[in-house]
Amino acid sequence: MTFLVALVVASPVIAVVVDGVLNGREATMPRGLGGMVVTTLLLMTGVGLGTLVVGGGLAWLVTAYRFPGRDVLVWLLVLPLAMPAYILGFVFLSTFDAAGPVQSLLRDVLGDAVAFSVRSLPGAIVVMSLSLFPYVYLMARAALVEQSPTTYDAARSLGAGRRRAFWRVVVPLARPSLAAGLAIVMMEVLTDFATVQYFGVKTVSVGVYLVWKGSYDFHAATQISALVLVFAVAVLAGERLMRGRARFTQRGGRGAGLPAERLTGAHGWAATLACLLALAAGFVVPVIRLVGWAVAEARADPEAFVDERFGEYLANSLAVAAIAATGCVLLSLVMSHAVRIGGGRVVGSAASVTTFGYAVPGAVVGIGVLLVFAWADRALEALGVPNGTGLLVTGSVLGILYAYLVRFLAPAYQAVDASFAKIAPSMTLSAMSLGAGPLGVLSRVHLPLVRPGVAVALVLVTIDAIKELPIVLLLRPFGFTTVAVWVYQLAAENFWQKAALPALVIVAAATVPVYVLFRQIRATDRRDARER
Known part of the structure; x- marks a missing residue:
């Protein structure tokens, strides 16, 4: 399973490289590329x-x-x-x-x-x-x-x-x-x-x-x-x-940290x-500006303050983000579990490959997804399937979900795997020695212990997906818009006040993982302070 996930995640990048090598002479490069x-x-x-x-x-x-x-x-x-x-x-x-x-x-x-x-x-x-x-x-x-x-x-x-x-x-x-x-x-x-x-x-x-x-x-x-x-x-x-x-x-432990000099006056x-x-x-200033625009827009036209399309765009953002987050977390659970029950270095290396997608720009992932589905089209047509994948990409959000999986599997896997790392190997071995199979170990031992990591992974991927822009612009089907795309379109046309409310929604959503980060760092600092 881990090898299959690694192949799925790496396929868009491989597709870009292969197509770039094989079809480079056919391309007409735009002016000003240098x-x-x-x-x-x-x-x-x-x-x-x-x-x-x-x-x-x-x-x-x-x-x-x-x-x-x-x-x-x-x-x-x-x-x-x-x-x-x-x-x-x-x-x-x-x-x-x-x-x-x-x-x-x-x-x-x-x-x-x-x-x-x-x-x-x-x-x-x-x-x-x-x-x-x-x-x-x-x-x-x-x-x-x-x-x-x-x-x-x-x-x-x-x-x-x-x-x-x-x-x-x-x-x-x-x-x-x-x-x-x-x-x-x-x-x-x-x-x-x-x-x-x-x-x-x-x-x-x-x-x-x-x-x-x-x-x-x-x-x-x-x-x-x-x-x-x-x-x-x-x-x-x-x-x-x-x-x-x-x-x-450096030699020695952390000690008391670097000496802090008090600045006065x-x-x-x-x-x-x-x-x-x-x-x-x-x-602070950007938030104040956005709130000011939103208030001015509400006072100018209270009935039209919340655009009738806002609910649809927000639902689109939340739906694709939630589906992508769920998929990333499920795959992360499977991979981390496979590594812990004796997958060895090979399985661990395959799991590490899945984290490379986060380092690949969204535009590259989007083009790579288009290439993968184009290859799938040709393969299905060669097998006698008429129209290949049809409108599977251009007529649905499947392409966006696939690209999200490639792009955001890394933070989900890292959060989940960090929780798995805290589980003593003896607990896994004890469960297996009592006759529990891999699925039983996952559901009865691992899953209850890694719930905090799963929650963090769900939050991180959801927020990243809500903010994502290049992938949606490249792969969205006709008529499909997210809050991020809407903000971009309004801002590109200088409709600052109309963009304020959806922009504040994105900022508010993005504040959630920052708050989670606050708590994690503060807890770490307090623990280290007690140990000194």
Whole structure:
């Protein structure tokens, strides 16, 4: 079963690679592809540096110093994860664009000489950095908290200043975690479609969608998808390279963590202000703007405030998300159970393959799913089945569900497998020695013990599916729209106020896993504090 799941998950990626190799000469590549590649590299580099400075800097600030509000801000700084970049993007545009309040105020005070355009690559870099910096922040903070103070204290005792000790001791020890955080950020940048569209930035992921929806040149879309896949593999390889060559270890346990210096007076309030600015720009101000638009829309036309289509779109989002989450969790249970009852390294390796889909951009997964169903069409027609799969993809949401399975099986499996890892092998062996079969062990022993992991997996996949945009845009059947697609369409046409309510629904839903993350990290920190 595990091998079958691995094959199903890997098939879209394999299809993209094979079609790209076999049919590359038939493709008519779009103009400006070289520019898309350069733009993608610049965007990834810019956002990587931005998140490293903001996320890494804030992690060092809340770990190495104590200042007013620090104990609360250390958790609140994760909240921008609940604000998808494509929502933060249109809020940013409405605020700083030529017709927005900021430039209008500047023109009134300073004249037209201060006009500037935010629909540009730098604008996209700023927005995506504000949305994604918590990934680096979380990884960096975890690495700093886990460091033993002995090495740092040794450097200080040898005459190194606080700044030199930071660069020569703290940063090298945190390098693997920083690399992991940056890899996640760059994968998110590579996957993004809507945000860069708002800012007029053409990346290779945008190229996949434009070619497929514009000219329906399947082979060209596959070629660009293969190029996107190359970017993804390069990011993963770079992260592995940084981890592989870096051999920075520490002796001793966690101890009491890095010594925190208390900041008083202006320095303390400056540190508080720095944290508040990042939190406000990445979450608080956008939420206030969205609530303000929603209230204004309700006052302007109370009867039309809630669009009659809203219920349908929300139901579509919840239905496909719930089905996808259920499927991912069931498969995760089967795979984790198979590994625990004696699957061996081969089964474990096959299970690991299923997690690769999360690193593949949504546009590539979408094209890969289309390829897989096209191959299935030809196979069925060769067997004498008329019309092959017919409207199985274009006439239903089956393609979306398959793509969701490929894309989101990884977080479900990791959450479920983490719960399985806490079960003592002796419990499994005892149940089997008493005559329980594999299904009996799963239902009577494993399942009751892994319910917390199952619940977390259901929540994570459901929220990820609700926010997903590129897959739905590529694979949705005629007339099928989700809340995420609706927000994108309204924002693309500058209907900011109408997009506010569905955007708030997405943000509220995305806050749930962030809250779960809050509780997990706080519980871990409290447990570690008791053990010290």
